[in-house]
Amino acid sequence: MLDAGRKRLSLARTSIPSQWVLLLLLSVIFTIPLYYIHLPAAVLIGPMLAAMVLAVHDAHLPIPAMPFLLAQGAVGCMVACSLQLSVFVQVLHEGPLFLGGVLCVIMVCTLIGFYLARRNILPGTTALWGSSPGAATAMTLMSESYGADMRLVAFMQYMRAAFVAMAAAVVARMEGGSHVPSAEPAQDWFPPIAWIPFSETMAIIVIGVWLARLFRLSAGAFMIPLALATVPQDMGLLTIELPPWLLVAGYGVLGWGIGIRFTRATLRYASRVFPYVIQAVGLMILTCGLMALLLARVAHVSLLTAYLATSPGGEDTVAIIAATTPGVDMPFVMAMQTVRFVLVLFTGPFLARVLSRWVV
Secondary structure, eight states, X not given: OEETTEXXXXXXXXXXXXXHHHXXXXXXXXXXXXXXXXXXXXXXXXXXXXXXXXXXXXXXOOOOHHHHHHHHHHHHHHHHHHOOTTHHHHHHHHTHHHHHHHHHHHHHHHHHHXXXXXXXXXXXXXXXXXXXXXXXXXXXXXXXXXXXXXXXHHHHHHHHHHHHHHHHHHHHHHHHGGGSOSSOOOOOSSOOOOHXXXXXXXXXXXXXXXXXXXXXXXXXXXXXXXXHHHHHHHTTXXXXXXXXXHHHHHHHHHHHHHHXXXXXXXXXXXXXXXHHHHHHHHHHHHHHHHHHHHHHHHHTOOHHHHHHHHOOSOHHHHXXXXXXXXXXXXXXXXXXXXXHHHHHHHXXXXXXXXXXXXXX
């Protein structure tokens, strides 16, 4: 087949089983190096890149809707694990300081997204969803239900997550010295399963997805399991059991579902706006760094603590750095990160809908 006068590989006539084998193989090839360089969401980005490669070479592998929705439900339960209601005690203790810092980060990132949308650098509400500070997977999954281009949202969100994580690690090494870890603890991919909690978790996912389909709720496959699991697990009435292998499979399905939607036109568009996305991410990091200087003085915490608290995303990386670097106030950092995560999660759709009225 010819494309712009040159021969290119086409998978249009390749059998479906062969395409699946190729997709699995490429997913492993892409994921392993990304995982070992500790790229955030490597187990989602690797399969997404693999699916993108096949998609732009005419592969036809539509991801079935039910596995994609169940994977969203699994992510919803995973997010519920990180929402410890006890952190809000810290928020109440600090009061306006916490809310002020959180709202400033959200406002800066939202304004940057609004500028990108207003200048038509990214289409419609895509820039607004793509610039949200944190909750990258959640924002990507929810964005399509609200009219944004999920592919470009994923491109912007994971680009931001990667750069923010690297910036946080660099600052931590500069401030915290050689104690900053170069690797995460070894992962046990197949631990023993507690079957009763596992069954309860699966029931929440299935019921949540069923309710989402029944009532046709936007992003319901993600939000309903999240809502059903958060309070019971925090009160000790529910233990969420999500084995690592299951999460990897779920992230892989999500990555395939996003990546397979890419086209050559989408990739060309992404490459064209890449410099603007890098500038936007750099501006987010710089502005949040300046806010950290002010927060450190007002809250009487170390500069590294303030920087990690205001870091716009990469919560997992921030948690690891905060927990393993001497002198960091871990409760302060995670309380501010958690509050921002919750606010972004529940106000993101509203902000995107309101600001989209002023996007020409």
